[in-house]
Amino acid sequence: MHCLYKSLMAAAITGLLTGTAAADQAETKGNLEITSEDGNFSASLGGRIHFDTYLFDNDLEDAISTTEFRRARITLKGNIYDWSYVLEQDFAGGSTLNGFRDVYLAHTFLNGEVRIGQFKPFRSMAEMTSSNELTMLERPFSSATGLYDGNQFQQGIGWTGVLDCFTLGMMAFNLRDAATPRNEGVGAAGRLSWAPINTDHETLHLGTSISYENANQNSSDLLAEADYAGRRGPSQLMALTPGDLGGDVATAALELAGSYGPLYLQGEYAIGSFEGDYYLSEAGFEDEFGAPAPFFCDPQFGCFIGDQTIHTWYIQGSWMLTGEHKTYSKKRGAFSSAKPSGDGLWGGAWELTFRYDTMENRDFEHLQASSTIIGLNFYANRNVRFMLNYTMGDDDFTGDGTDQLGLRAQIGW
Template identity: 30%
Template sequence: MALAACATGLIAQPALADTVSTKGGIKVKSDDGSFVGEFGGRLMLDAAVFDNDTADNASGTEFRRLRLHSKGKIHGLGYKIEVDFADGDTVTKDAYLQMAVAGGKLTIGQFKQYFTMENLTSSRYTTFMERSYLTSFSPSYQVGVGYWGHYNALGFGISAFNAYQDEDADGGSGTTEGVGGSARVIFSPSLSEDVTLHVGGSALVTGGIEGRNRVRVRAAGHLSDASRPDIVNINTGERSESTIFALEFASIAGPLSVQAEYLGGTFETETVEQDVAAFYATTSYFLTGESRPFNAKTGKFGRVKPRKPHGAYEIAARYDYVENDSNDFEVESVTLGLNWYMNPQVRFMLNYIAADVAEGSDEPNAVTARMQFDF
């Protein structure tokens, strides 16, 4: 009996090895291959110390992101479900099905809309702890349908979605809801083995927004709650709409990379019109010789893999600006960054932020730090 049980166990092991894998993550595959799943998550623990001016930002810590996800394929259809548990709230991020159509991918469900390069780049791979002010105008995760295709160095996407905003999470009350659409076109040729060039443009249109239509920025990082002015705040009781265009540029030459984006647009009702603009420029350099990975098919930055056992070191600087031309209100900042990529899954970040809100009415400075890992 013992020999039989032992033999049975030895026979069963190869079958188990074929269905469960830990190479590059936790992956499961059904016996018939109809289901392939991957399970993972990310944790970002932040800390900030402020040198306040007029606003009283509280120094402290927070779990900026605490997410779990599952993604894979079911009978040839791609899927992804991702939930964020940071700050004790449960928020659905991605939740969609995806299928191959005409050489591209059709996505149905909740996903990031096709708008701007930095917004679409995963938070795991952004150079600084927080994205630029420009991304505050992005619709981000919305329920809708979208198509992304690519041909050689050209990529293009279009989506239609339910323009939903939870104002409770943004300092207001209730919800706003309307309809929207986005489009993005990119051109990302590889000029040589070590040099990549990327240019692109995005457009975003929303309409029928009921209630408040609001855009806010955190001037000195995510914990700067007191330095959180409204760039747009339309709450007239009329339905509002917006039209926004953005341009993007990136270049990677060995350890040096440069990226920049510009945005301009209009928010309006029958009686109100507000014009906005935003811009940022970033440069980074790897002291240890790595190069920022870039996916030319999707126009997004990817995971840095250190070349040395002691990891990779990156220094970076960014200028960030946003304004509302209609009321001469602006916010700008300079951010300096140091990143240590301990290994491909673990990163430590240190940022110094010097911000200026409305020409000196509030000038908060902050030192922020992050411990990050994903699996």
């Protein structure tokens, strides 16, 4: 099946490039794009490669220093008459369904577009930032790498659009992506952002988002988890709502961000409510959370897990040492990378970065994890970037203080 899938995709792309070449128009400015002579059909080919190296300074946990392809994506997008489509495969995530990222069709509606298929729910400014535009190697805890752990892409229907200086997105979805089991869990999310100031020199952004997920038959567990020492390092489970119990999770968040010349600052504060009402044995609790329960566990029934409230917030910023300015995308309601003013090794742009990120379960004593990150980014040109992060991790619950040095070589087109 994998060979058949790859053969069909190759044949489709070959057909676009060869079968229509005589009459259709090809553009190669920045990427490869084919448009039919009548303008009713188009296809463009893009992609990204992120190659990472992780080196750990271990404490209590035994993290493994390694290298990996964080992302290796091919993206096909275009139009068929007045409908558009996106088909994105991440080969670093697996083949066929395991690697599906954005896969949807869309239609223009009310200064925006309706999407049907698989894409990101509209929640969290960090989540709406493209992986090609991230200030750090990874997103903060208020995203699918923390509060919405494992739920970055969902299947459903949504609308997103720009109304003057407002950006709005709404989505209703099933609690699965293409690679996860069929289930009857459902959810909804919405995000509103406002940029009252947005010029070539300065931007002010305010935003808010809400999300609700209700697990049902065959749903995976709903988790909040903190990778406090970076990717591939130790992680701390912060909250758990078992999918087979039909529990729900609700979150709300506030955003504040801005830029002024070469300076940029961004922060979010999110609160999540995870439904509980179940028991874990003492051994089971320690296995799930990594440390003994900080409260009394009944000798017969075990440790009672009630409703849990999660608070997470971060503040991050950067200074473009070479004077460039981070641009703002009204379509996403999030910041993009700065574009270097020159090319070449010494003609690129340099960016000094920092972040403090923390997550806490207010119902379990000492269940808190945080990370402090300092970094340096070098933009060789508009498509190639090199990133260096030093992450100082801190897990109050287990006492672990593992650190990580992370490096990335990135190209996107």
